[in-house]
Amino acid sequence: xxxxxxxxxxxxxxxxxxxxxxxxxxxxxxxxxxxxxxxxxxxxxxxxxxxxxxxxxxxxxxxxxxxxxxxxxxxxxxxxxxxxxxxxxxxxxxxxxxxxxxxxxxxxxxxxxxxxxxxxxxxx
Numbered sequence: 001x002x003x004x005x006x007x008x009x010x011x012x013x014x015x016x017x018x019x020x021x022x023x024x025x026x027x028x029x030x031x032x033x034x035x036x037x038x039x040x041x042x043x044x045x046x047x048x049x050x051x052x053x054x055x056x057x058x059x060x061x062x063x064x065x066x067x068x069x070x071x072x073x074x075x076x077x078x079x080x081x082x083x084x085x086x087x088x089x090x091x092x093x094x095x096x097x098x099x100x101x102x103x104x105x106x107x108x109x110x111x112x113x114x115x116x117x118x119x120x121x122x123x124x
Contacts (some may be wrong), residue, residue, distance in 0.1 A: 041105050043068050043075065049105030050077040054097060057110065066096060074102040083115060092118040 041049070051062040060081040067078030077099040084093035094117070098111040 017063070029079040030059055040103055046075045046101055047077050047079075050075070050099045050101045051079050052106055053105075053107040054079055054099055055111060057107070058097075060095075063094065067098075071100075074100065074108070074116070075105070079114070090119045094118055 047065045047068050051065060055061050058081070060083060061079055063080045063082060065077060066075070066080050069076040078099050079099060081095055081097060082092050083095045086092050087110050095115045096113045097110050100108045102108055
């Protein structure tokens, strides 16, 4: 039950709670501490993190991100890497890897989709 108190020096009305629950003694309500929600990463940040983790897993550095898609559980990222360096570099062997990442950009799985020579374009 709440009571209303009016002070004579001002026209401010102050409400105080007479029940013990939900009050910290000063009239302000308190609530149980909430778990802090993690901020979702942007697609760009997820792609960057996924490419970095692919480097750590395979030892192959990303040439670039070729695809990025949001899924129900996180993200799907496609990354192009150099698998074999050759001279001239137009004959390098490239590969496209598909990476499944969670909301925080952590790699949950990856697989190589295809390999091709740089000079062929790889769109076949």
